[in-house]
Every structure is written in structure tokens, then in C-alpha cells.
Amino acid sequence: MTQLRWGQATDTGQVRSINQDSMHADAPLFVVADGMGGHRGGEVASAVAIETLLGSLAEPSTAALVESVQIANGTVFQRAQDDAELRGMGTTLCAVALVSDEAGERLGLVNVGDSRVYLLRGGALSQLTEDHSLVESLVRQGRITEDEALVHPQRNILTRALGISASVDVDAWEMPAVTGDRYLLCSDGLFNEVEPPVIEATLRKLADPSEAAHELVRLANEGGGRDNITAVVLDVVEGAGAAATATRMTAAAEPDLGSLGAPADTAPQPVVALPPTPAAEAEAAAATGVADVATDVGGLAGGDPPPVASPSSAEPERKRRRVTWRVLVFLVVLVSLVGGVGWLVSSYASGSYFVAFDGDEVVIEQGRPGGFLFWEPSIEQRTGTVRDELRPVAVERVEAESSQGSLGEAEDLVQNLERTSSKPGA
Numbered sequence: 414m415t416q417l418r419w420g421q422a423t424d425t426g427q428v429r430s431i432n433q434d435s436m437h438a439d440a441p442l443f444v445v446a447d448g449m450g451g452h453r454g455g456e457v458a459s460a461v462a463i464e465t466l467l468g469s470l471a472e473p474s475t476a477a478l479v480e481s482v483q484i485a486n487g488t489v490f491q492r493a494q495d496d497a498e499l500r501g502m503g504t505t506l507c508a509v510a511l512v513s514d515e516a517g518e519r520l521g522l523v524n525v526g527d528s529r530v531y532l533l534r535g536g537a538l539s540q541l542t543e544d545h546s547l548v549e550s551l552v553r554q555g556r557i558t559e560d561e562a563l564v565h566p567q568r569n570i571l572t573r574a575l576g577i578s579a580s581v582d583v584d585a586w587e588m589p590a591v592t593g594d595r596y597l598l599c600s601d602g603l604f605n606e607v608e609p610p611v612i613e614a615t616l617r618k619l620a621d622p623s624e625a626a627h628e629l630v631r632l633a634n635e636g637g638g639r640d641n642i643t644a645v646v647l648d649v650v651e652g653a654g655a656a657a658t659a660t661r662m663t664a665a666a667e668p669d670l671g672s673l674g675a676p677a678d679t680a681p682q683p684v685v686a687l688p689p690t691p692a693a694e695a696e697a698a699a700a701t702g703v704a705d706v707a708t709d710v711g712g713l714a715g716g717d718p719p720p721v722a723s724p725s726s727a728e729p730e731r732k733r734r735r736v737t738w739r740v741l742v743f744l745v746v747l748v749s750l751v752g753g754v755g756w757l758v759s760s761y762a763s764g765s766y767f768v769a770f771d772g773d774e775v776v777i778e779q780g781r782p783g784g785f786l787f788w789e790p791s792i793e794q795r796t797g798t799v800r801d802e803l804r805p806v807a808v809e810r811v812e813a814e815s816s817q818g819s820l821g822e823a824e825d826l827v828q829n830l831e832r833t834s835s836k837p838g839a
């Protein structure tokens with residue numbers, strides 16, 4: 414049985430007057446949602462999303478978790494449609510849930526928006542989720558650098574959020590439940606104020622998950638507290654899983670920012686094919702500019718990019734798998750090329766014949782006169798005709814060792830030479 418321990422903390426921060434973040438931390442489900450939208454919109458969106466998620470999660474599976482996130486999306490979307498004051502509200506949502514089936518217990522992860530799930534494993538922090546933000550997409554496509562992303566005028570625009578359109582694509586992964594793994598779910602108010610190395614050090618230093626969560630929130634406030642801050646720290650106290658790569662369950666498409674985004678190799682093959690939710694992405698990208706008004710004040714301003722902190726754990730493992738795949742393709746191409754070239758050389762080297770002397774005997778050899786690369790000619794036929802039986806002109810002809818296109822041509826040549834020689838019967 415997997416045993417979990419957790420702690421959580423949230424705070425309005427130093428600038429905002431209300432806390433639009435919501436969270437839930439109780440086994441088997443851990444959620445952080447960062448609401449956005451004017452008036453009470455953001456608050457309502459994040460709270461309704463978590464409430465709906467909790468109420469609709471029918472079974473402990475990642476597929477059910479994804480489905481519940483989609484139901485939550487529909488509920489927030491409908492509320493926003495029905496209430497003029499809430500129109501345009503939306504929320505991010507990331508969640509970790511203990512899931513199980515006959516294969517055993519695992520952790521299911523889902524994400525929509527730019528709240529994050531980090532993993533601390535072996536003392537090293539890695540970011541498991543990908544932000545669904547405009548600048549993150551542009552960086553991934555190589556259109557802007559990470560430095561440019563920091564000052565990008567649209568750095569607070571999300572490309573995916575709950576409640577913006579009738580359907581939403583949900584990123585999902587599964588992780589083995591590994592004893593000693595520590596998960597951090599947090600809103601951008603944390604990682605925009607606290608650098609990943611500091612997050613990592615704090616998570617390593619404080620064994621108690623509640624203390625760690627409170628300390629992270631305190632550090633974010635100390636760093637400026639320009640946004641609402643939420644942290645949920647989840648420890649796998651006892652787990653049956655062996656350390657392994659995260660399995661991404663849905664390879665959700667990138668937003669409508671061009672076909673260069675999301676190359677296939679950034680999305681590991683899904684182990685469970687979940688029905689796609691087409692059109693959600695484009696609509697979300699178009700609409701979230703409206704939904705994200707609440708983060709204008711200070712959401713990302715002054716924050717540092719939160720790159721993966723250290724080269725280990727799940728994210729690097731994903732990269733390693735990508736590298737392995739590329740290496741494999743490279744090797745296959747290389748072997749094919751070498752094989753192809755080898756075949757050509759072999760065909761060229763062995764595809765012709767010539768007449769020569771072996772000692773004093775006239776023979777037909779297969780190959781190129783003098784050999785070609787590492788293909789040496791070999792005697793194909795002995796004729797029994799010796800040098801002394803040939804006229805000088807024939808000897809010269811044999812010594813010239815000229816290539817013949819086929820064995821037949823070589824045999825014709827030998828016959829011609831013998832006809833002009835003194836060989837009996839010629």
C-alpha cells in the first residue's frame with residue numbers, strides 16, 4: 414500500500430486584495446488551481462473547478478481524472494456563460510492523484526494552464542508539467558529566447574485554461590509511486606518569486622511537508638509576493654513503484670501558434686489513448702487573453718524563468734528517452750547507408766571478370782584487376798592454356814588484364830586467344 418503524507422499553504426501575497434488560488438490536499442487527490450477574471454471571477458473559477466473535480470471523480474484512474482478535469486472545465490465555462498459578472502473567468506488546474514488498477518498503485522498527474530507540478534527525487538528538483546502559456550510556446554518553438562520571454566508584453570497570456578471554452582485538452586502523466594519522492598504543486602505566485610534552486614533547497618531541508626509548504630509561501634512573500642501563492646507538498650512515504658520515467662498519457666497538441674510547435678518527439682507515446690478534444694486549444698488561445706486580466710498586476714512581472722533545476726528525475730529522463738530514440742534512428746540510417754555502400758562496392762568489385770596469368774597458366778578471375786578496396790579477385794576458371802602456347806600478341810593481351818563485363822565475355826576472349834595460339838585443337 415502506498416502511503417502519502419502532505420502539507421499545504423496558501424497566501425494572498427503582498428499586492429493582491431483577494432486570493433484567487435484554490436487548493437485541495439487530502440488523499441487520494443491533491444489539486445492547485447489559480448483562478449483569473451475580474452470581480453470575484455477568479456476566486457469562483459478555481460473553487461468551482463476543484464469542487465467539481467472532487468465531486469465527479471468516479472474511480473481512481475488517470476483517465477477518470479482527465480475526464481473529471483474536462484467536466485470541471487464544462488462547469489466553470491457554464492457558470493461564466495450564465496453569470497455576466499463572472500464572464501471570462503477561468504482557472505489553471507494541476508492535480509496529482511493516487512490511482513490504482515490490477516497493475517498496482519501509481520500517481521496520476523494532470524495539468525491545464527501554468528500552475529506547476531515539480532518532483533524532488535534523489536534531492537534534485539525537476540518540473541514535470543509544461544506551462545500552457547504563450548511565451549512558453551514561443552520559447553519551445555524557438556521563436557523567442559527565455560530572456561525575451563521574461564519581458565514579453567504577453568507573458569501573462571495563457572494558451573489553455575479551464576472555463577474558457579466548452580472543451581479543453583488536458584495533459585496527463587503517470588508516475589510510479591516511489592518511496593521518498595516528493596511532489597510540489599504550486600501556482601505561479603510561488604515560482605515567479607522563488608528561484609528553482611531555492612525551491613529545491615527548501616524541499617530538501619524541511620522534512621515535514623507542511624513546514625516545507627509554509628516556508629515556500631513565506632519565501633515567495635519575501636521575494637515580493639506580487640501574486641497569490643499556493644504550495645501543496647506531497648510525500649510518498651511508502652510506495653511500491655520503482656523509479657521510472659513519467660508516462661505521458663495524452664499527447665495534447667500545442668496551441669494554434671504554428672505547425673512548428675510540439676514536435677512528435679516532445680510528446681512520448683501515450684500508453685492509454687484518450688479521446689482528443691479538438692478545437693479546444695485554438696479557442697482557449699483566443700479567449701484566455703480576456704480571462705487572464707487578473708494576472709496583469711504582477712503575475713509574471715519581475716519573476717525569473719523557472720527552468721528545470723537540476724539534471725535528474727523525470728524531465729531529464731524524458732529527454733534521455735528522446736535522445737535514445739534519435740540515436741536509434743541515426744544508427745538504423747547509418748547501418749543502412751553502410752550496408753548500401755558495401756553492396757555497391759561489392760557489386761562493382763565482383764561484377765566483372767578478367768583474363769590473366771596465374772603463374773604461366775591462363776585463368777579467368779572474378780573481380781577487378783589488382784583488386785578493389787578490400788575485395789581481392791579470385792580465380793573463377795582455369796583454362797589449362799599456358800603462356801608458351803600463346804602468340805606474343807595474345808600474351809600481351811592477357812598481361813593487359815582488361816576487365817570483361819561478364820564471365821561469358823571473358824570466356825569468349827580466352828577462346829579467341831586460344832584460336833590464335835598453338836594449343837592443340839585451337
Ligand code: MG
Nearest residue numbers: 447601602640
Ligand atoms: Mg497566479
